[in-house]
Every structure is written in structure tokens, then in C-alpha cells.
Amino acid sequence: MGPRLHGDDYMVGANAAMLMMVVKRMLIAVPSLIGVVIVTFLLTRALPGDPAAYFAGPAATNEAIEQIRVKLGLDRPLYVQFIRYVGDLARGDLGNSLTTGQPVGYEIKTRLPASAELTLLGLMVSMAIAVPLGILAATRPNSVIDHVCRVVSTAGVSLPVFFTGLILIYVFYYLLGWAPAPLGRLDVFFSPPPHVTGFYLVDSLIAGDGEVFFSSLKQLVLPALTLGIFSLAPIARMTRASMLAVLASDFVRTARASGLTPFTVIVTYAFRNAMLPVITTLGMVFSFLLGANVLVEKVFAWPGIGSFAVEALIASDFAPLQGFVLTMAVMYVVLNLLIDVLYGLIDPRVRIEA
Amino acid sequence: MKRREFLKSMTALAAGGVLPAAPAIWSPAKAQSRQETLLIVSESGPNNIDIHGVGTNVPGYEVSWNCYDRLISHEMKTLPNGVQYYDRDKFRLELADDMKVGDMSVTFKLKKNAVFQDGTPVTAKDVKWSLDRAVTVGGFPTFQMGAGSLTKPEQFVVVDDNTVRVDFLRKDRLTLPDLAVIVPAIYNSELVKKHANEKDPWGLEYTKQNTAGSGAYRVVSWNAGTEVILERNDKWVGGPPPKVRRIVWRMVPSAGNRRALLERGDADISYDLPNKDFVELKDLGKLNIVSTPYSNGIQYIGMNVKNPPFDNLKVRQAVAYAIPYQKIMDAVLFGLAKPMFGAPAESPTEVAWPQPHKYNTDIAKAKALLAEAGYPNGFETTLSFDLGFAGVNEPLCVLTQESLAQIGIKCTINKIPGATWRTELNKKVLPLYTNVFSGWLDYPEYFFIWCYHGKNSIFNTMSYQSKELDALIDGAVTAAAEGDKTAYDKDVKGFVDLAYADIPRIPLYQPFVNVAMQKNVSGYQYWFHRRLDYRALVKG
Numbered sequence: 046m047g048p049r050l051h052g053d054d055y056m057v058g059a060n061a062a063m064l065m066m067v068v069k070r071m072l073i074a075v076p077s078l079i080g081v082v083i084v085t086f087l088l089t090r091a092l093p094g095d096p097a098a099y100f101a102g103p104a105a106t107n108e109a110i111e112q113i114r115v116k117l118g119l120d121r122p123l124y125v126q127f128i129r130y131v132g133d134l135a136r137g138d139l140g141n142s143l144t145t146g147q148p149v150g151y152e153i154k155t156r157l158p159a160s161a162e163l164t165l166l167g168l169m170v171s172m173a174i175a176v177p178l179g180i181l182a183a184t185r186p187n188s189v190i191d192h193v194c195r196v197v198s199t200a201g202v203s204l205p206v207f208f209t210g211l212i213l214i215y216v217f218y219y220l221l222g223w224a225p226a227p228l229g230r231l232d233v234f235f236s237p238p239p240h241v242t243g244f245y246l247v248d249s250l251i252a253g254d255g256e257v258f259f260s261s262l263k264q265l266v267l268p269a270l271t272l273g274i275f276s277l278a279p280i281a282r283m284t285r286a287s288m289l290a291v292l293a294s295d296f297v298r299t300a301r302a303s304g305l306t307p308f309t310v311i312v313t314y315a316f317r318n319a320m321l322p323v324i325t326t327l328g329m330v331f332s333f334l335l336g337a338n339v340l341v342e343k344v345f346a347w348p349g350i351g352s353f354a355v356e357a358l359i360a361s362d363f364a365p366l367q368g369f370v371l372t373m374a375v376m377y378v379v380l381n382l383l384i385d386v387l388y389g390l391i392d393p394r395v396r397i398e399a
Numbered sequence: 400m401k402r403r404e405f406l407k408s409m410t411a412l413a414a415g416g417v418l419p420a421a422p423a424i425w426s427p428a429k430a431q432s433r434q435e436t437l438l439i440v441s442e443s444g445p446n447n448i449d450i451h452g453v454g455t456n457v458p459g460y461e462v463s464w465n466c467y468d469r470l471i472s473h474e475m476k477t478l479p480n481g482v483q484y485y486d487r488d489k490f491r492l493e494l495a496d497d498m499k500v501g502d503m504s505v506t507f508k509l510k511k512n513a514v515f516q517d518g519t520p521v522t523a524k525d526v527k528w529s530l531d532r533a534v535t536v537g538g539f540p541t542f543q544m545g546a547g548s549l550t551k552p553e554q555f556v557v558v559d560d561n562t563v564r565v566d567f568l569r570k571d572r573l574t575l576p577d578l579a580v581i582v583p584a585i586y587n588s589e590l591v592k593k594h595a596n597e598k599d600p601w602g603l604e605y606t607k608q609n610t611a612g613s614g615a616y617r618v619v620s621w622n623a624g625t626e627v628i629l630e631r632n633d634k635w636v637g638g639p640p641p642k643v644r645r646i647v648w649r650m651v652p653s654a655g656n657r658r659a660l661l662e663r664g665d666a667d668i669s670y671d672l673p674n675k676d677f678v679e680l681k682d683l684g685k686l687n688i689v690s691t692p693y694s695n696g697i698q699y700i701g702m703n704v705k706n707p708p709f710d711n712l713k714v715r716q717a718v719a720y721a722i723p724y725q726k727i728m729d730a731v732l733f734g735l736a737k738p739m740f741g742a743p744a745e746s747p748t749e750v751a752w753p754q755p756h757k758y759n760t761d762i763a764k765a766k767a768l769l770a771e772a773g774y775p776n777g778f779e780t781t782l783s784f785d786l787g788f789a790g791v792n793e794p795l796c797v798l799t800q801e802s803l804a805q806i807g808i809k810c811t812i813n814k815i816p817g818a819t820w821r822t823e824l825n826k827k828v829l830p831l832y833t834n835v836f837s838g839w840l841d842y843p844e845y846f847f848i849w850c851y852h853g854k855n856s857i858f859n860t861m862s863y864q865s866k867e868l869d870a871l872i873d874g875a876v877t878a879a880a881e882g883d884k885t886a887y888d889k890d891v892k893g894f895v896d897l898a899y900a901d902i903p904r905i906p907l908y909q910p911f912v913n914v915a916m917q918k919n920v921s922g923y924q925y926w927f928h929r930r931l932d933y934r935a936l937v938k939g
Contacts, residue, residue: 095822099454107825107857112537116453143454145623146446146607152623211655219659226665227656229625233438233647346651348625356443356624359787359817 063389067382074378081374082134082367086127089363096143096361117143130367139371140364144356149368152353157372158243159230160342160349164334166265167272168327175277176323179284183292184311194285198278206337210271210344217267225263229346232260268345272338276330283326287319294318320391328384332377435644437920437938439931440657440666444627444650448618449606450581451532451540460581461930462627465646467584467612468637470495470507470526470563471575475924482691483924483935487841490575493637494521494585494613504566505575506558513636515587515613523563528588530555530565532601540582546840547577570880576840581928587611615641615934624650629933641934642922661686661915667938668931670914673790677913678733687916691925692737692909695846696837697753698791700799701904703830705862708780713772715902718831719758720765722905723802731794735913739906748892752843753909756899765806777807783832787817792833795907799833827862834860835910839927843891844875851898861903868897 097114114120118129133140139149175198182194201209217224225232230245238248238257245261291297292315300310339351350369357365445459448466452459474489492498497508513521531552534544544550548571556564567574577583586606594605610617615637616629629646649666651657658676660666662685672680681688700722702709709715724740742755769777782800784792793814800810810831815823823829836858838845849858853869871894878887898904912929922935 095819098821098825099817109538109542110825113453142446142623144446144456146452147623155622211653214656214659219663222663226660226663227653228440228649228651228660228665233649234432234436343652344656346625346649346653346656348622352652353624361819 063386066389067386070382070385071378074382078371078374078378081371082131085367085370086130089361089366090123090126092358092361096363099361139368142353142357142365143362144365145353149364152365153350153368153372155243156348156350156353159347160335160338160351162244162246163265163268163341163347163349164272164331164338166269167276167334167338168331170269170273171276171280171330172327174273175280176284178277179281180288180311180316182281182285183288184307186289191285194281198281201274201276202278204274205340206271206275207340207344209274210268210341213267213271214344224267225260227267227345228264229348230261230264231257232264235260264345268338268341268347271341271344272334275337276334279326279330280323284319284323287322288315291315291319317391321388324384324387324391328380332373332380335373335376432645434939437643437646437933437936438665438667439646439648440651440660440669441648442650442652442654442657442671444624444648445621446623447607448610448621448627449603450584451536451601452603452607453538455539457930460928462610462618462629463584464581464926464928464930465616465629465933466610466614466618467586468494468513468521468614469579469581469583469585471498471579472637473579473926478691482689483922484691485924485926487576487694487927490579491638494526500575503570504564505578506562506564509561509563510636511561513613514634515590516610516617516632516634517587517590518634519587519589521585521587521613522560523557524560525588526563526585527552527555527557528592529586530583532586533582533584536601536603543580543582543839544577546845547571547573547575549574549577549583572876572879573840573842573845576842580839584612584614587613613637616646626650638934642937643933646933661917664917667920668914668916668936670912670931672913672915674731674733674735674911674913677735677915680915685918687918687920687923689914689916689923689925690735690911692911693835693837693929694925694927695752695839695841696835696909697739697906698736698795698833698835698908698910699904699906700831700833701829701860703827703861704864704903705827706830708772708774708778709830711772712901713768714774715905716758717765717768717772717806718803718808719756719902719905720761720768721802721806721808722758722907723760723798724758724907725760726798726802727795727907730798731791732908732910735911736908737911739908748895750843750888750891752846752891752895753906754895756902756906758902758905760802762802762805769806769808774807777809779809779811780830781813782810783813783815783823783829785817785820785834786814787820788835789814791910795833824860825857827860829860832860833907837929841927842879843895844872844879847872847894847898848876850904851894863901863903865897865901868894868901871897 097110097117097119118126137150139153141147142149142152145152178194178197182191185191214224214227218227231237235257238245238252238254241248241251246258249258249261297310297315300314338349339355341347342349342352343355350372353365354369357369441458443458445456445462447455447459448462449455450460450463470493471490472493473485473487474491475483476486478484490498494509494513495507496510499506509521509523509526515521533540534550534552535541548568550568554566554568556566558564565578590611591602591605595602605611608621613635615632615635617632618627619630620628627648629648631641631644633640651660654672654676657666657669658672658680661669661680677688677690680686700718702715702718704710724738728734728736728738739753739755741759742757744757748754769775782796784796796812800812803810824834836850838849849856851859851863851868852872853864853866855862871890875887875890875894878890912925914923916923920936920938922937924932924935926932
């Protein structure tokens with residue numbers, strides 16, 4: 046039972062080492078962020094669309110388009126635009142979105158929690174189904190449950206999310222009438238809870254408003270399920286593979302030989318040791334879902350960051366695109382950092398290698 | 400943190416997450432508020448709630464229309480199918496109490512009891528400031544004002560606190576109607592000025608987010624891309640008090656969901672659904688479906704007449720005989736459009752626009768014309784369309800492609816994203832394309848000035864040049880200003896005939912504005928801007 050034998054004294058040195066690692070990782074992230082800023086700036090400028098023509102509207106003259114171009118500062122040379130962009134960025138100003146008319150920073154601040162809440166819940170749904178399924182499949186390889194696990198996860202990943210979403214709406218809203226209208230985060234007749242975290246579930250609890258809590262929970266069920274079904278595959282497969290490897294190892298055999306119950310062996314000993322690759326997968330799946338829930342947001346009229354970015358892309362709206370990519374880049378960096386820290390807590394062996 | 404503690408706390412957290420949260424205290428049903436609230440769903444929402452703003456989109460116009468007053472508006476008339484339709488020729492006084500049209504000016508007296516939403520009275524000063532703003536801010540509003548010969552602040556004169564005069568730059572029949580479009584809205588000048596600064600002298604940043612008018616509704620909450628909530632302004636004097644207290648306008652990007660919301664009875668109104676859905680909803684009979692042709696609007700196939708092969712009249716005629724008109728009507732539009740083709744050969748040209756042309760699908764004739772033009776084996780070209788309206792444009796272009804292939808014209812379909820479409824169209828190099836044009840002001844000469852006149856506005860997408868046609872258009876404009884009906888009729892017939900003989904663009908149909916409503920919603924009015932007027936809507 047290797048990993049459980051380390052003493053607590055070891056932890057003091059380990060904490061300092063971990064801090065070092067965190068700092069090191071953050072420094073490594075700086076060049077990539079600079080790269081992201083430059084590349085997104087150039088890429089958005091390389092888009093074929095002309096925002097001035099788009100926003101001048103269907104009845105504008107060339108003169109009107111030119112006026113808008115000047116107002117947007119798009120008549121200036123590229124390097125001047127870039128210097129201005131970096132200058133604004135340094136002051137924390139991400140610019141204004143033309144499609145929604147709001148500052149990008151504000152949009153991201155209000156929309157990110159919507160996406161994050163949905164994605165987290167989707168991930169929880171996915172874990173709640175995939176992890177037990179993976180464990181069961183691993184304990185009985187090639188049995189019926191193993192095949193069920195294979196079929197469910199393959200089906201989940203092969204159905205496009207918008208399709209799953211529309212089917213769920215069709216069945217549970219249109220035909221059965223169980224689910225609420227797919228109208229975003231809250232029923233039309235409720236107003237959002239006072240802003241604390243931006244997560245309606247959390248904020249409504251803080252405000253002690255049960256009605257809003259249940260309303261937003263009801264709105265979340267179908268989209269979270271859609272996302273959950275989509276992300277079943279990697280989690281279930283990873284759990285199964287990792288459990289199979291651990292179950293075949295010596296310490297599990299020893300535990301079994303010592304007469305421990307199968308439950309204790311599987312959950313207490315085997316699963317904890319199999320968690321590491323699952324956590325890695327979770328991190329990947331989370332960041333992947335955050336980007337991939339664009340379609341779910343479209344289907345459920347969810348005011349998230351994904352649908353915001355797509356709308357901006359269609360309109361060649363530079364500022365929100367740059368802001369979106371930058372936010373995503375920062376989130377990836379933070380998320381990966383967090384996962385590395387989690388590793389250390391779950392499995393001390395990782396710290397030795399670090 | 401230690402590993403064991405961490406694992407334990409994670410388990411505790413997970414367990415906590417599973418436990419049911421605080422008990423719900425259900426308030427009594429909100430039936431009352433539902434009854435007084437109208438839920439509108441549409442694909443996209445405003446990006447600015449002031450039509451004077453930079454790049455305000457069309458949904459933004461809808462907010463402006465309902466939250467601001469103009470001096471004058473239009474009366475309604477009832478179409479044979481029972482639809483309320485704005486009357487182009489009859490004005491209704493909105494903020495004005497009295498309108499006196501003189502030879503070279505028009506004088507308005509304001510309603511004495513008219514107040515802005517914050518309670519300050521509407522004065523002639525506000526009117527002048529607002530009209531000055533419209534002709535000065537640039538971009539679309541200034542352009543639209545110019546269409547009615549309203550271009551200079553000097554044209555707007557404060558006579559006294561309650562009276563304002565608009566001087567005409569020249570005699571122009573479009574000046575008065577142009578004062579009744581969305582742009583010349585009247586703003587609370589003192590309120591907006593408070594939020595103006597040197598960089599933003601007209602306070603555009605403030606009105607982008609806030610309504611500062613005297614209109615029937617005001618925006619109480621706007622969450623861009625998600626929803627707009629409007630509440631009735633009970634101090635409104637511009638017309639009969641609206642029935643609906645609260646408007647909730649939600650953006651639902653998926654058309655399938657909008658339909659589901661309507662069918663389940665959750666949404667009250669939606670107006671941008673695919674034609675197929677509208678036809679099916681009509682057949683189901685659970686909802687009220689109103690279809691009205693776009694006023695002064697046409698979907699057409701355009702050809703660039705500057706370059707070969709479409710500089711050749713016979714080629715253009717060949718194309719006009721090779722378009723699968725009826726197939727487009729049936730398979731693309733499901734009948735929800737007004738045909739603009741195949742008028743009987745002997746029917747006289749009318750003094751009206753749009754009106755159908757006399758071309759019909761006749762492949763043999765098209766082949767013969769193409770051979771006469773010197774292309775017996777056809778040629779290759781590209782057929783472009785705007786992906787932003789792919790639902791109609793794509794099948795339309797595929798059908799056209801198939802049909803043109805029969806006479807030897809091989810088209811490659813070129814899909815252009817919405818953001819680039821206008822830029823590409825502006826370059827005027829697309830050889831063959833489909834597009835829609837519709838004018839707010841419903842006058843034949845207005846359409847022709849933009850789409851056919853040799854001054855080559857951006858809507859003359861064909862780069863068509865004809866001295867003869869220009870003379871007829873100019874003649875009609877002058878005749879209209881002078882009230883010379885005989886000359887006007889002659890010129891209008893003349894330019895319609897010439898445009899159809901020379902056929903640089905081939906009209907296909909007049910699109911429909913389709914609105915689906917619950918059975919208990921009534922009072923829909925068709926306006927030139929094709930958006931909803933909340934003031935007349937009734938629920939229950």
C-alpha cells in the first residue's frame with residue numbers, strides 16, 4: 046500500500062516545494078499569454094469580414110461606412126491599433142462589443158458564471174454516471190455492464206450536443222411538458238438573485254430565495270444533462286482503464302487475500318489509487334466542455350460566454366473575440382495549475398517527481 | 400492542507416452537494432402578472448437601444464419605435480385579409496397637436512400635456528435638438544434624414560416654446576413621410592445633455608443604454624443578447640393608452656425552440672421563423688399567423704452589367720427565362736411570398752411598385768436567346784448569396800443553379816458570410832447574386848433612385864447605367880414634388896417598363912413578414928419597418 050505509508054513530517058517540505066511549483070508554472074504561462082494576445086489580435090484582423098460595413102447596417106452609404114470605420118479606429122494602421130489594444134489591456138480594458146453594445150469585460154464577467162455553472166453541473170452529472178459505470182465495468186470486464194458502459198459512452202460522444210439538446214427539449218418540454226421552457230437561466234417571471242458569485246444556484250441560496258433556486262435548477266437540468274451525456278465517454282473509459290490497471294496490482298491482491306470486503310477493496314483502496322488519471326481527464330473535459338458548450342448555449346438560449354463568442358465571430362466583432370480567447374487562455378492556465386496542485390494532494394508520489 | 404483532510408473534506412463537500420437545499424416557499428401563482436405581460440421571442444436582440452447610435456441593429460429600431468415619439472406617425476388602414484396596415488398617405492399626429500404644411504415649410508404645434516418619461520414637458524427646444532442630432536451624428540440616421548431632403552440643422556426652427564418649424568431644402572414629396580420614420584425621434588434634450596461630454600456631444604453613450612423619450616414604453620432592463628424588458632409609460636399622450644403593461648422580449652436563437660415555445664403556449668409572439676414552420680403552424684391552426692408582403696421590398700437575382708457576359712442584354716433575358724420561379728415559390732418559400740413574375744403578356748404596366756414582370760420559366764426560349772447572344776454552349780460564372788439568410792438563399796440558389804445548367808450556364812455557388820456580404824456587394828464585382836432590397840418609404844421612385852439610378856448608390860448592385868432611365872426617375876421625383884399626376888404616372892410606367900426590358904435585375908418575389916401569435920393576442924399592425932408595435936397589442 047505504497048502511497049499511504051508516507052509520514053506527516055514529509056508534508057512541511059512538500060508544501061514549500063508545491064509553492065515553488067506554483068510560482069514556476071505561473072511564470073511559464075506568461076510567454077504563452079503574450080503569444081495569445083498577439084495571435085488573437087492578428088487572427089481577428091485577418092478575418093474576411095468588415096465590421097464597419099456590417100455595423101453600418103443594410104441601408105448605409107459608403108460614406109456612412111467610412112464614418113463608422115473612423116469612429117471604431119479601424120482606419121488606423123495595424124500597429125497603431127495593436128499599441129492601443131495593448132495599452133487598453135494593461136488598464137484592464139478589453140474594449141467594447143459591437144454586437145451587444147457592452148464593454149467586453151462586463152460581458153465576460155456576467156456571462157462566464159453562466160457558462161461555468163452549466164459546465165460544472167454538466168460535469169457533475171457526467172461524473173455521477175460515468176464513474177460508477179466505469180468502476181462496475183472494470184470489476185466485471187466483458188460482462189453485460191461492461192458492454193453497456195461501452196455503448197452508452199460511445200453513443201453519448203457520437204451524438205452532436207445540439208442534437209441531444211434538441212431531442213431532450215422535444216421529449217421533456219414539447220411532448221411531456223416536464224421541463225420548463227428552454228428560455229435561458231430563469232423563468233421569465235423571476236428576476237435573478239442579487240449578484241454574489243454569479244452562480245444562480247449559489248446566489249439564490251445566499252439570498253434565501255427557494256423559488257429562484259428551484260427555478261434555476263429546473264432550467265439547468267436539461268442543458269446539464271446534454272453536456273453530461275456528451276462528456277460521459279472520456280470519464281467512463283478512463284475510469285475503467287485506470288481501475289483495471291489498479292485492480293491487477295499487487296496491493297489489491299494483498300488486500301483481497303487479507304479478507305477485506307470487495308467494497309472496501311474497490312472503493313477505499315483501488316478507486317483512490319485510480320483517481321489520478323481520472324482527475325487529469327476531468328480537467329481536460331472541463332476546459333473542453335467550457336469551449337464546446339457553445340451549441341448547448343445556442344439551443345437552450347443560455348446567456349453564456351460561448352454563444353457570445355460565436356455571435357461576435359459572425360459579426361467580425363474584434364474586441365469580444367480577443368477577450369474570449371484571452372479569458373479562455375487564462376482559464377486553461379489556471380485550471381492546469383489547479384489540477385497539478387490537486388495531484389500533489391491526492392498522490393504524494395507526484396510531489397517527489399516535481 | 401494534508402492529504403487525508405483534503406480527501407475527507409472533498410467527500411463532505413460532495414455529500415453536501417447531494418443533499419436537498421433549503422425548502423422552497425412557493426409564492427401564489429403569478430397569473431396576474433402573466434396576464435399583463437407579453438412574452439416575445441426572437442432570434443436576436445438589440446445592440447443599442449438608440450437608433451442614432453453607431454451601428455444600431457434592426458432589433459434596436461424596434462425599441463426606439465416603441466420608446467420614443469415622433470412629431471407625426473401614420474394612420475392605420477385595414478387590408479382585405481383583416482390585417483392592420485399603415486397608411487402611407489395619411490398622417491396621424493403623435494407629439495404634434497397641429498400640423499400646417501406650407502409651400503416651403505411645415506409648422507408643428509406640440510401637445511401641451513406631452514411629458515418625457517421623467518416628467519419634464521416636451522418643448523420645441525427638445526424637438527430642434529433631436530432633429531439636429533439626427534442630421535448631424537452621421538451614419539445611418541443622417542443618411543435616412545437626407546433621403547427626405549433633411550440635411551441641415553438650420554432647417555429646424557424654434558418658433559416659440561411650443562411651436563417648431565421645419566423648412567424645406569427643396570420641394571420633395573418624401574420630406575413629410577421622412578419625419579414619420581423611426582429616426583426623427585424626440586429626445587429629452589436636457590436629460591441627454593447631462594450625460595454628454597466633449598468626446599460625445601450628443602450623449603450617444605447614455606442613450607445607448609437608456610431610453611430618454613416620451614414614448615409609450617420605456618426599457619426597464621436590458622441584458623444584451625438575452626432579454627429586454629419594457630414597461631408601459633402611463634403618462635403617454637401620443638395615442639390611445641396601450642393595453643399591455645409589460646413586454647418581455649427574450650432572445651431564443653434556435654428556431655425549433657421558438658416554435659416549441661409558441662406551440663406550448665409559453666411565448667406569445669414570434670416573428671422570425673422559417674417559412675416551413677409558419678406554413679405548418681398555419682395548418683395546425685393553434686395560433687394566429689399573419690403574413691404580409693414587405694412594403695417596397697423585393698428579392699431578386701442581380702447581374703453585373705459592367706462586365707461580360709451580363710453586359711449583353713440577350714444573356715440577361717436568357718437568364719430571366721431560365722429562373723425556376725414557381726419552383727422557388729413552392730419549394731423554398733412554401734407559398735409564403737408574392738410572385739413578381741409571369742404577368743400576362745397583355746396586362747398593362749401599372750403606376751405601382753413592386754409589380755410583376757412578364758418573364759416566365761421557358762428553357763427553350765432561354766437557350767435560343769443565349770445562342771443569339773453568342774454563347775451557344777453557355778459559360779461559367781459564380782452565383783453568390785448571403786449566408787446570413789441561408790435558409791432561403793441556399794435552396795433558392797441551388798434551384799437556380801440547376802435550372803441555369805440546362806441552358807449551359809455552369810454556376811459555382813459562392814456562400815458569403817453575413818459579415819462580409821455587404822463589403823462584397825459594395826465592391827460591385829459579383830457577376831450573379833441574389834439579394835433583397837426594401838425601402839422604408841413606399842414610393843416607386845424611392846426604390847428606383849436607390850436601385851437603378853446612374854448615380855450608382857450601393858443598392859445599384861448591378862452598376863446599371865442608363866441616361867434614359869435616370870431622366871424618367873428624375874422626372875417622376877419632380878412631378879411628385881409638383882403634384883403633376885399625369886407626368887408622374889407616365890414617368891413611373893416608363894421606368895418600370897425600361898427596367899424590365901433591360902432587365903439588369905430579375906425580381907423573384909415580394910417576401911412576407913410572418914408573425915405567429917397566440918389566439919388570445921390581437922392588435923398586430925404592419926409597419927414599414929416591419930417590426931412590432933407594442934402599443935396596439937392586446938392580450939386576453
